[in-house]
Amino acid sequence: MLRIDALRAIYPSLARCIVVTIMGAVSAELQSLGHRPGFFYLLHSMGLASSVGLGIALLRPELHVVVLDGDGSILMNLGGLTTMARYRPRNLTHIVFDNESLLSVGGFPTATATGSDIAGMAAAAGVPRTTTVHTLAEFTAAFEESLGGNELTTLVAKVEATGPPVYLTDLPMLENRFQFQRHLRNLRTGQG
Amino acid sequence: MPVSVANSQVIYDALKASGISLLSALPETWLVHLIRMAEDDPEMILVRLAKEEEGIGISAGAHLAGAKSAMLMQNHGFLQSVNGIVSLARLYRIPLLMLISYRGEMGERDPWQTEGGSVTEPVLRALDIPYERLEEPGHVRLRIRKAQALAESSLKPVALLLCRDLMWEE
Numbered sequence: 001m002l003r004i005d006a007l008r009a010i011y012p013s014l015a016r017c018i019v020v021t022i023m024g025a026v027s028a029e030l031q032s033l034g035h036r037p038g039f040f041y042l043l044h045s046m047g048l049a050s051s052v053g054l055g056i057a058l059l060r061p062e063l064h065v066v067v068l069d070g071d072g073s074i075l076m077n078l079g080g081l082t083t084m085a086r087y088r089p090r091n092l093t094h095i096v097f098d099n100e101s102l103l104s105v106g107g108f109p110t111a112t113a114t115g116s117d118i119a120g121m122a123a124a125a126g127v128p129r130t131t132t133v134h135t136l137a138e139f140t141a142a143f144e145e146s147l148g149g150n151e152l153t154t155l156v157a158k159v160e161a162t163g164p165p166v167y168l169t170d171l172p173m174l175e176n177r178f179q180f181q182r183h184l185r186n187l188r189t190g191q192g
Numbered sequence: 193m194p195v196s197v198a199n200s201q202v203i204y205d206a207l208k209a210s211g212i213s214l215l216s217a218l219p220e221t222w223l224v225h226l227i228r229m230a231e232d233d234p235e236m237i238l239v240r241l242a243k244e245e246e247g248i249g250i251s252a253g254a255h256l257a258g259a260k261s262a263m264l265m266q267n268h269g270f271l272q273s274v275n276g277i278v279s280l281a282r283l284y285r286i287p288l289l290m291l292i293s294y295r296g297e298m299g300e301r302d303p304w305q306t307e308g309g310s311v312t313e314p315v316l317r318a319l320d321i322p323y324e325r326l327e328e329p330g331h332v333r334l335r336i337r338k339a340q341a342l343a344e345s346s347l348k349p350v351a352l353l354l355c356r357d358l359m360w361e362e
Contacts, residue, residue: 048249055253079242
């Protein structure tokens, strides 16, 4: 499965969600499909996208938050899985695109290439719903299920280690950050 | 355990008065009463962390979601969080109120706390983080309010050092 195909498959449904992504290919590919004000791309601080998503999910239970994470990123914040699981917000879907490598910095293998199982670790941390999928059909079905499932979900999607030719987009970080914050504010006041 | 309940209450009340609705925390001896106060307060969202850097992400999420938050951590937890402070809070202009228990200063008896004591303020200065010491209950409320105001107006991290004379009774 290609990550861009997976993103394309869920892109229409993401319109109903608040999305936090990691840096690199995930951010660039989602933007290539079309930026929306409810998308926040965390272009550094690897590992913390899931923590940012947790903070939003805890404070805004009326919104569905989707974190688009990666194997390299979540491996930097495995303790964060236990924090997510402890509070298990029902409005949070945690997607991990697992390409078994640190693609944007030379493609060196991560520990998932030698058998570390992220869904297994999430389940052991206490995340109530976890699954690993290998095909687009499985991915789309599991994602839609998580949106309607009313339970914290970690969905690991095994994807190929390919990405876009460039990672830089024409959306400055701070423009994204302030637009996203304003969007969340407008959703609360009913102007969104 | 001679951690001051009364002064912990002064700090907690000041945080509430500053509009803080989410506290992330990792336990350490001087913070026990503050964490229990947050736990017992139905108006406060307490997020118990596995490691302090997570709290930077959670506070960023809270800010973007429209809430005021603060972090409770030991100075060693602050040292652990440096990348999150630089490449999330500073990079993305996130107001971050950090209450840091300042272990390893004069009077410290635990040998393992001493190295952190000597590098905390140099690291705060290197990161260009404005900070003040909380040393006596009389100035706690005002200093917390002012720190919170600066964090919100500058959209940057601000630190308050919880010092031995405030936190520890002996």
